[in-house]
Amino acid sequence: MELFQALGLNGKILLAQFVNFAVLVFVLWRFAYKPIFKFLEERRQKIEDGIKNAEQATQKLIEISEKEKEVIIEAKKEALNLINEAKENAEKRGNEMIKKAQEEASLVIVKEREKFNQEKTEMFKEMKNNLSELVVLAVEKVIEEKMSGEKDEEIIKKALNN
Numbered sequence: 001m002e003l004f005q006a007l008g009l010n011g012k013i014l015l016a017q018f019v020n021f022a023v024l025v026f027v028l029w030r031f032a033y034k035p036i037f038k039f040l041e042e043r044r045q046k047i048e049d050g051i052k053n054a055e056q057a058t059q060k061l062i063e064i065s066e067k068e069k070e071v072i073i074e075a076k077k078e079a080l081n082l083i084n085e086a087k088e089n090a091e092k093r094g095n096e097m098i099k100k101a102q103e104e105a106s107l108v109i110v111k112e113r114e115k116f117n118q119e120k121t122e123m124f125k126e127m128k129n130n131l132s133e134l135v136v137l138a139v140e141k142v143i144e145e146k147m148s149g150e151k152d153e154e155i156i157k158k159a160l161n162n
Contacts, residue, residue, distance in 0.1 A: 135159060 139156060 139159065
């Protein structure tokens with residue numbers, strides 16, 4: 001104690017200050033530092049959770065964009081398939097229509113040929129009838145004018161034979 005007095009320190013006051021300091025540290029620890037540290041720890045935890053959530057959201061966003069790309073690629077493939085199918089169907093239908101038109105044209109041509117042949121045959125019949133009538137008229141005139149004669153008979157026979 002003499003040492004404290006030589007240094008100009010009072011032991012009781014020093015002890016009282018030490019107790020006051022200990023009480024102050026306890027009070028601060030209990031009511032200030034502990035809640036502050038607790039608040040800081042909760043804040044640090046929230047920040048870590050926020051970072052984890054952001055990373056998870058980023059990862060999910062990447063997965064979703066990859067799935068979206070896959071869906072778009074698949075949709076493009078399906079669209080291409082549909083387009084190709086439609087083209088094939090259109091070609092088939094076009095070929096069928098061309099074939100049908102060709103068949104119809106062939107039928108029309110055949111019918112027209114038959115009609116032409118019929119008309120030709122009828123025309124020949126008419127011409128034959130007309131010719132026959134003309135020959136008969138000519139023969140009648142010849143016969144009326146020259147009823148006698150051997151030459152006339154030969155001409156008539158020749159005309160009738162042909």
